[in-house]
Amino acid sequence: MAPVPPCRIAPSILSADFAALADAIDTVRPETDLLHVDVMDAHFVPNLTIGPPVVKSLRRHAPDLYFDCHLMMDNPGDFLDDFKAAGANGCTVHVEIGGTDDLIAQMRALGLDVGLAANPDMPFEAVEPFLDQIDLLLLMTVFPGFAGQSFIADVMPKVQQARAEIDRRGLTVALQVDGGINEETLPIAAAAGADTFVAGNAIYGADDPLAAARRLRTLAG
Numbered sequence: 722m723a724p725v726p727p728c729r730i731a732p733s734i735l736s737a738d739f740a741a742l743a744d745a746i747d748t749v750r751p752e753t754d755l756l757h758v759d760v761m762d763a764h765f766v767p768n769l770t771i772g773p774p775v776v777k778s779l780r781r782h783a784p785d786l787y788f789d790c791h792l793m794m795d796n797p798g799d800f801l802d803d804f805k806a807a808g809a810n811g812c813t814v815h816v817e818i819g820g821t822d823d824l825i826a827q828m829r830a831l832g833l834d835v836g837l838a839a840n841p842d843m844p845f846e847a848v849e850p851f852l853d854q855i856d857l858l859l860l861m862t863v864f865p866g867f868a869g870q871s872f873i874a875d876v877m878p879k880v881q882q883a884r885a886e887i888d889r890r891g892l893t894v895a896l897q898v899d900g901g902i903n904e905e906t907l908p909i910a911a912a913a914g915a916d917t918f919v920a921g922n923a924i925y926g927a928d929d930p931l932a933a934a935r936r937l938r939t940l941a942g
Contacts, residue, residue, distance in 0.1 A: 725895045728941035729754035729917040730934055731789055733899070735770065736868045736921030742775070743782045749924060752934035755789040757899070757919045758809075759865075762794040765818065766866035773800065773807040780808025789813070789857075791838065791899070791919075793865050798824055805831045813838050813859050816847050825854050836897075840864055841873045845882040852894055857917070858883055862910065863900025868921045872901025877913040884914025904940055911941045 730752055737745035746756060758776060763769040776788060790809040794800065797814045801824075804812055813836025814824050821837065828835045838859035839848050848858060860880055863870035880898065887894050898910045899919035907918055920937055927933035 725893060725916050726754070727916055728911070728938055729895070730938050731755040731757040731897070731899075731917060731919045732924045732930075732934060733757040733759060733868070733919050733921035734925075735759040736925040738925075739771075742779060745925060745930075746779065746783050746786070748930050749934050750783070750786070752931060752938060753786060755787045755811075755917065756783070757921075758788055758790045760790055760792050760794060760804075761866065762796075764795045765815065766793045768866045773803040776804060776809055777807035787811070789836070791836070791859065791865075794818075798827055801827055801831055801833065805833055810834055811836055811857060813857060815840070816843060816851075821851055825851065839879075841876050845879045845886075848883075849886060852883075852886060852892060853890065855894060857895040857897055858887075859897040859899055859919075860915075861900050862898050862902065862906075865900070869926075870901055872903075872906040872909075874906075874909065877909065880910060880913040880915055902937075904936060907937055908940050 732749045761768045761770040787810045791813045811834030815838045825835050834856040836857035837855045840861050862873050862876050895917045896915050897917035898915040902918050902920045903923035924930045924933045
């Protein structure tokens with residue numbers, strides 16, 4: 722994997738108008754490094770969103786975008802083939818569900834970029850053993866399930882730990898944060914060492930989503 726740029730913006734379509742997803746994507750395409758697709762199963766998290774059929778439709782509309790599929794699911798291994806076939810570039814699974822080694826191997830075999838996520842209450846030690854096997858580490862800055870939650874600043878020491886260990890090992894692992902990322906909190910996360918920023922309401926809740934995404938990129942420093 723190539724070195725990760727110092728700032729990547731990942732608009733989250735969870736906050737977009739689901740009746741007009743194609744338009745929502747087009748609106749922010751010039752400032753989209755990754756399109757963040759939140760997949761929720763109403764079991765791992767208390768919400769239900771979208772799955773492979775929607776990803777497939779979006780892929781036909783946006784063949785050039787990187788689809789960053791965040792699988793908040795109890796059984797993501799049952800669906801990885803479907804997400805790959807639908808057009809996902811990378812999938813992120815949660816360390817909390819277990820079976821991480823097998824899921825990583827499955828994603829590698831499918832040719833997916835490998836992401837691993839941890840909720841705010843999971844210590845860095847839970848993900849540290851997998852750092853050299855993954856492409857992206859997602860440290861949640863809210864408890865997943867719903868858009869529009871407030872940023873949990875207590876996660877920043879974990880982000881700092883991850884940044885230090887990634888750099889110490891000379892890894893090219895992207896360090897992503899997701900949850901409550903906006904113009905006030907993105908600089909805090911960037912200062913802690915994050916380089917990939919998922920933003921939903923801060924982009925799609927703005928009067929001008931493209932300008933909002935551009936401001937976020939500028940604030941990353």
